[in-house]
Amino acid sequence: MNTVTEVRSAALSLESVSRHYGRRGGGRGTTALDTVSCAVPAGSFTAVVGPSGSGKSTFLQCAAGLDRPTSGTVRIGGTDLGPLSEAALTRLRRDRVGFVFQSHALNLVPSLSIEENVVLPLVLAGADPAGAGVLARGRELLTRVGLAGRGKDGPSTLSGGQQQRVAVARALVTEPDVIFADEPTASLDPESAALVMALLRDAVRVDGRTVVMVTHDPVAASWADTVLTMDGGRLR
Numbered sequence: 001m002n003t004v005t006e007v008r009s010a011a012l013s014l015e016s017v018s019r020h021y022g023r024r025g026g027g028r029g030t031t032a033l034d035t036v037s038c039a040v041p042a043g044s045f046t047a048v049v050g051p052s053g054s055g056k057s058t059f060l061q062c063a064a065g066l067d068r069p070t071s072g073t074v075r076i077g078g079t080d081l082g083p084l085s086e087a088a089l090t091r092l093r094r095d096r097v098g099f100v101f102q103s104h105a106l107n108l109v110p111s112l113s114i115e116e117n118v119v120l121p122l123v124l125a126g127a128d129p130a131g132a133g134v135l136a137r138g139r140e141l142l143t144r145v146g147l148a149g150r151g152k153d154g155p156s157t158l159s160g161g162q163q164q165r166v167a168v169a170r171a172l173v174t175e176p177d178v179i180f181a182d183e184p185t186a187s188l189d190p191e192s193a194a195l196v197m198a199l200l201r202d203a204v205r206v207d208g209r210t211v212v213m214v215t216h217d218p219v220a221a222s223w224a225d226t227v228l229t230m231d232g233g234r235l236r
């Protein structure tokens, strides 16, 4: 790694992060992440690639505060996640992290309208869902992702690609330190995938957001500024 200054100014940093999974039936267990260190600069787009089982998902889970490493330090926007209580970690994920998951079916809450899905992180943080600011932000983001006028509809009325675009809008709504995307194009046709990637790219280029994306898809990875390759739990 990287100098101390790089780590301090990074949107995301991992210092010697390992994640071991316990032994089962007398086996030796698995080291899914092995002393991984990296600093992701603010305003950059990073793709994490590597063969199946190389540790990409574990990297993302630990980096995003969805899982706790066995050892090492993860910082988001300079905050060390290690000492945080579960409640504080949940708040940090809600307020300072955006997520776009693999399956569009898992990304959106089916019982909420499209615009309610977009502003959900703001509402969970205490904003008034009927407040003028919240409604305007929802509309602005839906326009941005090409879905103006669809806000009152339900997610099931959208195609998979459109639903992923709503997920990107929701990931942007809190202006998070880092947006984590886990195989965001996995279930999409090439055209829909390109639209989703262009939105993530613009979030970086236009808004200065930071995106970290796990992908198997070389076309998706080609949109990133930096490609990190995992192999056997390590960064190559």
Ligand SMILES: Nc1ncnc2c1ncn2[C@@H]1O[C@H](COP(=O)(O)OP(=O)(O)OP(=O)(O)O)[C@@H](O)[C@H]1O
Residues within 6 Å of the ligand: 021, 022, 030, 031, 032, 050, 051, 052, 053, 054, 055, 056, 057, 058, 059
């Ligand atoms: N909950 C778990 N319990 C035990 N082992 C696990 C667990 N999760 C992952 N592993 C193991 O950790 C290693 C890394 O898995 P991980 O899912 O991070 O890889 P990946 O690169 O994301 O794979 P894929 O591309 O197939 O999703 C693998 O050997 C996997 O079997």
